[in-house]
Amino acid sequence: MQTYAIGDIHGQYDLMIRAFELISEDRARDGSADTPVVVLGDLCDRGPKSAQVIAYLYEAQKRGENIVVIKGNHDRMFATFLIDPFARDPRLRAELTWLHPRLGGPKTLESYGLREPGTRPVNQVHAEALEAVPLAHRNWHAALPLYYRRDEALFVHAGIAPGVPLEDQSEDDLLWIRSSFLTDPRDHGMLIVHGHTALDVPTHYGNRLNLDSSAGYGGPVTAAVIEGRDAWLLTPEGRKKMEPQLQAETTS
Template structure:
């Protein structure tokens, strides 16, 4: 039983489409056209075309029931802004807002055609955002699932709180956790396939697989195939073992 996963996209539409192409090539080669594809969240921010990424995934899901799109912390921050331009994600450090250059909110708004979003009154920018983002996309983004479990893998954006049953995990941890998860070497009862913590290359640690290869910082976007607890990076030359 195989599943596919795509790491943090961060508005990189062209990289996303190449990742889907690699997956389709592998599906065809393996004779597995119905194997699911899980997008690990962080669809938006930093990159140049968050609007295109969100629109494509929304439309693709309407006709492709093998596509699962998970929520990332950046997706939640975008949703919070649309609900309340002065709202704050409870896990965001006090010195930042979603509109801070390090987080990439302005790039997301610019991709919707909003002019100079970081340099004009917030209320005005918010009103333009509500007019620019289709209501169906806004609802879809807010309602994205937090995890997906299949075979011997659990797919999630950031990770899990070690030792806590999956049903008892909090949304904050699933979208934001780092050290307590990343530093825990124990077996979690499944391979945790995640993103959120940017690396230069995707890495398999035995108990978890990190597929965030820094697309949000100019790096590549990784797509992988998972079979049991083994994984392979998909490249233009085919599969490359991870771990």
């Protein structure tokens, strides 16, 4: 049983389209037209075309394409801002807000046509955002699922709290967790396919697979195919086997 996955997008619409093209090319060779595509969240922020990314995925699902889109922490921050511009994500550092350039919220609002959203009164920016972002897209984006399980893999944005049953996992951990998950070598009972922690190269760690290849920082958007606990990176030259390695990521 195969599943395609796409790592963090961060408003990089053109790179996302290339990832879907690689999947289409692999489908043509492999004949797996019904294989689902799981997008691992962080559709928005930092890149220039968040609005286009959200519209594309919304319309693709509406057409009935077999695409599962998982909620990322940046997706939650965007959705929260649209509901209450002064609300804070509980996992966000105290000195930051979603409109801080480091988080990339202004880039998302600029993609919807707002002018200088990071420097004007928040109430004014919020009112303009509600006018600019289609209600159907807002509702869809806010309601994205937190995870998707298929065969021997669990697809989730950030990871899981090790040792905690899936039904007891907190939304904050599924969207934000890093150190305690990234440094844990134990088998989680399934391959955890995730993003959230940016890498130079997507990496298979045996118990988990990180597909965040730093699209939010100038890197590519990664497409991969998972079968059981094995994974292949999709490249213009075809599939490249991702051999598990045991070294954990640094989390500084």
